[in-house]
Amino acid sequence: MGQTDRDLLIEMGFDPRRVDLALKSSGGLQDAITWLGSHEDAQIEDLEQQENSSRAPAASSSTDVEDGKTTTNAEAKSYKCNDCGKLLRSWEAVQFHAERTEHQNFDESVEEIKPLTEEEKKAKLEELKERLAEKRKLQAAESVADAKRNEAIRRKKDQESEKIKEELRKKEQLRDIERRKQEKIDDAKAKAKIKAEIAATQQARREAAAKAKAEREGAVAAENSSPQVASTSSVGKATHTEARLRFQVPGRPPITKTFPAETSLFEVASSLAQENGITITTFTTTFPPRKTYKLEEPIDSGLTLREANLTPSASLLVG
Structure with a gap:
């Protein structure tokens, strides 16, 4: 007994629940492959809930009237899209086709959709594998691009942070220079004040000493003293x-x-x-x-x- 469409898709690594939904929604291997590719990123719970809420009652049999005569009721074996002429196996496949193509005109058909041969199944599976590999390749490229963008953003932030730190260091250095300048100015002012106080003290002492000397000796004592010796001593000093x-x-x-x-x-x-x-x-x-x-x-x-x-x-x- 050959492998069914479900077995082939499960063997490829697809989740059985997702495979069942794909087969119900598409009605065949070809559409199931397309459905799996377009719903790869959707959550299985959301897909199951959507499938349960969108079920439609089974199609009823129709009566064809031709040349004024009623023919026997024929069971609908498929659905036909009047917009593109494609045959679809089930109502779920009709809904999937309508969502994908936005076609709206469908009729029941007694035409039976021939199952795919083994060669056609293998070709479809290879096509699906290639599409999935290409999609994963694109996703990997996008991930690399995202990583590069994130790295560029991180480097830019680091550079801005270093720039801010450097500006802060320069400002701190300028403040230190200004502080040292002010300290030198304050020191110079303090030294000048001390020198002024010393000069004032010296001047006061000189005046006091001269006054005391004048009071001790008096004008007459200075005349009676030896003027020659005093003059010589003064000149020597x-x-x-x-x-x-x-x-x-x-x-x-x-x-x-x-x-x-x-x-x-x-x-x-x-x-x-x-x-x-x-x-x-x-x-x-x-x-x-x-x-x-x-x-x-x-x-x-x-x-x-x-x-x-x-x-x-x-x-x-x-x-």
């Missing part, structure tokens, strides 16, 4: 414009530096601190009479090197 100082720092080699005679002790200490990282609180002379200058006291820190008698040279212990 005035000629020294620099002080060469040798600093003895515990645990370090001696440091020798030269400063202008009008440099204050505070400025000398600040210069050593900046260049050598030394914290200084006192300066003490090494030759008698030994004298200690305390930098915490405004009076000592504001003294110039000339006023502290450290010109033209001196040796100091750093404390």
